[in-house]
Amino acid sequence: MDNLEQRMIDAARRGEPEGYSYLMTRYSRRVLLLVTQVVSDARDAEEVAQDVFVRAFDRLDMFDQGRGSFGVWIGRIAWNLALNATRSHKLEDLEILDNLDIHEELDDSASEAQRITLLDKAIERLRPEERTLLHLHYYDGHSLQEIAEIMDVGAGPLASRLQRIRQKLTKLISK
Amino acid sequence: MNKTMNNEQDKLLREALRRRADRVPTLSDDFQDAVLHRMQRTHPVPPLKGGDGLRHGSLKIWAWVASIAAILVIGFFVFQRETPSPIPPRGEGIVPKVPSMVAETSQSSPSLQGRAGGGSSSGQASGSSVSSSPSPRGGQGKGPRANGASSIAISPSPRGGQGVGVSSTAPTLADLYAAIDQMTNEAIEEADRLMAEALVREYTDDEPS
Numbered sequence: 001m002d003n004l005e006q007r008m009i010d011a012a013r014r015g016e017p018e019g020y021s022y023l024m025t026r027y028s029r030r031v032l033l034l035v036t037q038v039v040s041d042a043r044d045a046e047e048v049a050q051d052v053f054v055r056a057f058d059r060l061d062m063f064d065q066g067r068g069s070f071g072v073w074i075g076r077i078a079w080n081l082a083l084n085a086t087r088s089h090k091l092e093d094l095e096i097l098d099n100l101d102i103h104e105e106l107d108d109s110a111s112e113a114q115r116i117t118l119l120d121k122a123i124e125r126l127r128p129e130e131r132t133l134l135h136l137h138y139y140d141g142h143s144l145q146e147i148a149e150i151m152d153v154g155a156g157p158l159a160s161r162l163q164r165i166r167q168k169l170t171k172l173i174s175k
Numbered sequence: 176m177n178k179t180m181n182n183e184q185d186k187l188l189r190e191a192l193r194r195r196a197d198r199v200p201t202l203s204d205d206f207q208d209a210v211l212h213r214m215q216r217t218h219p220v221p222p223l224k225g226g227d228g229l230r231h232g233s234l235k236i237w238a239w240v241a242s243i244a245a246i247l248v249i250g251f252f253v254f255q256r257e258t259p260s261p262i263p264p265r266g267e268g269i270v271p272k273v274p275s276m277v278a279e280t281s282q283s284s285p286s287l288q289g290r291a292g293g294g295s296s297s298g299q300a301s302g303s304s305v306s307s308s309p310s311p312r313g314g315q316g317k318g319p320r321a322n323g324a325s326s327i328a329i330s331p332s333p334r335g336g337q338g339v340g341v342s343s344t345a346p347t348l349a350d351l352y353a354a355i356d357q358m359t360n361e362a363i364e365e366a367d368r369l370m371a372e373a374l375v376r377e378y379t380d381d382e383p384s
Binding site: 017020021024025028029032033036042045046049050053054057058112115116117119120123124134135138139166169170173 | 181184185187188189190191192193194195196199200201202203206207209210211213214
């Protein structure tokens, strides 16, 4: 955490608007992207993102920088609120193997763009937990330990889960 | 070879995730304002921009002005009390007569010395009074009490107190402190009231019509 961010967190703790503004500018997009892994509707996702910041600012005194970065801390809030938002719509317990039944065949000469498109569709069909795991690791660049903190699961199971998803996806595009 | 394959696949995976992220629309322009507005329902937060900030700024200035005014008034009051005033301090002016009375009487009444030192006259005497009765309240002083000795009960202030003194209309230090406390409390209450009014006004203004 850089000095500027720490100063802005302190400012937000004192209720100064500049602190809030800085943190929202820096993290709002990340929060939104995380939320959209679970909440598909854009408007709903933005509303949840607002909830995330309201909750985070309300509990800013509970943030302990010694235990992790602000990004991980607010990511955890985002994950929990996104899950709460979809709790009413019970997530289907789909098995990833069945879920990746993409009715498209790739031949050997398939272009990179085609493979990416296929991957994109396959990711869309993943369960939200799986999708979030992929997003946090491959897009946001979080370590497994950080993802474990965000999603409140053990790092060990996460690693094997990530490996399993990755194998299935890569198998799909390496035909 | 296998590692190269994995790197290639990871690259495709990252690209696919990036495309997905690019499809997510950007947040609305009023996202930050919406968050702050929602926060204001529970915690008053100064606005990020615009003229509303002036109200908060002026509110702070009013609070400062009220505090400084209170300090000045208190300081003036204290200063005025410390400068020589026509009212003689305790033990001077009209008062010196009393010690002489004490001195004269104490020679013949050991019980008076005890009363003066023990401070047991609290609330029992009002104003300066001389009693010639044979020590009706008894003395706590040293030595035997002489029968028929004159006893003088002198109260130092309307509240009673210790030792020999004289009741006086001049305010005591305790009165001064009480006055300062009252003025401070009034200033704080006034500042609180102004702040509360301003906040209520602001909430009322912010309510959608």
